[in-house]
Amino acid sequence: MTPTPTVAVVGAGPAALAAARRLRAESRLKVLLVAPDGVSDYLGGSLPVATGDADVSQFRAQVELDGVEVLAASAEAVGTGFVRVGGAELSVDAVLAAPGLATEALGMPEAGSDRAMVSFWDLTGAAMAAPVISGFERGVLTVVIATPLYRCPPAPYGLAIRLARRATRLGLDVRVRLSTPEPKPLAAVGTAVTELLVNSCEEAGVELHFDVLPEPDALAAGHVVDARGAVPSADLWVVVPPHRAHPLLADLAGPNHLVPADGWGRTAAEGVYVAGDALFSPFPRAVAPAAASGVAAAEGVLVDLGLIDEVKPKLPEPDCFVDQGDGLYSRIQISYPSGPPPVGTPRVVVSPPESANSIGFDDAVARWRNQALSPDRDCPV
């Protein structure tokens, strides 16, 4: 180990930011954060951006953390003792990789087809889809969840509700449907969430179709078909694309696209730690579990470098907002008082719709922005 060990943190989402903040508290380390353009995105902003109600800049922040060197670049490879950037291998003592999940780029229907498809599940994709989605004024729009693995399980339902409420508000002749491979929404976290999503969709006029699994090859070519012909027809498909292992971690990921690791993010590759959505974990893919795993992986690095004694990882408390349209959100708060799943049963609190400000959505955005900044640059929460 070098006298001042260097730890590379890859990514700038909630997992990487939490990890970098934990690591920089240890003054005997150099912390290098590698992220495209040196920016952090708040993915929950993707829905208002997709409907043309917000700009990407409202949910994108430049990372400026005292004690953390930010390298504005994409990592090309990671492995034991190195991270490759711009074709050069930087030598490091540990790599903490939190690049999230990759999403598949989907083809578009052939020219002349009277159907259209857009696909997104991040801010940049949402901005590209926005002109098509906000310009759709007549017909059937179907939100398609392509595969069971995707970020933030309630969010596609929120998107469908947001679109249906928007159509009603603007007096558009638009019907909204949602298809999902699940037999019912989010059964894993209990009936309260299933009921919230089903009832909210019904009240907003969203028609739900369960057990629909689009064929991957057809989807990649821009068609939505199911072997049983179960996909509801549409004039515009809005697809939550298949999520895959991030290419940086593909060799470490299992067949489920997720990377197995111990409770401190240690992977099968020595000195390579994983955190966030990329990690195989029993928790939902949401901000709080990502941040908790970032802290745990940072502590794994510190233990292995001999800088701290082992600390027990904290259980996360996921906090998801369900877009109810017209500026309203419901909130789903989950905790694990009897231990992590599958042994412990989650405690779920569902709050009825309120404005973004009173329900805590605006605070969550401000908290994320402050995570990307050092305290003296914080904006008020």
Ligand SMILES: Cc1cc2nc3c(=O)[nH]c(=O)nc-3n(C[C@H](O)[C@H](O)[C@H](O)COP(=O)(O)OP(=O)(O)OC[C@H]3O[C@@H](n4cnc5c(N)ncnc54)[C@H](O)[C@@H]3O)c2cc1C
């Ligand atoms: C539409 C939507 C709504 C959501 N709503 C909520 C919500 O209400 N509540 C909630 O808790 N969660 C929500 N989530 C889920 C939450 O945003 C994710 O679970 C969380 O962001 C995962 O954090 P992460 O750090 O693992 O990955 P990400 O946030 O995906 O961050 C990955 C980071 O890695 C960077 N990166 C990628 N490739 C490279 C590379 N080659 N080199 C370097 N860096 C790279 C990316 O630029 C990014 O900064 C939502 C997600 C979506 C898509």
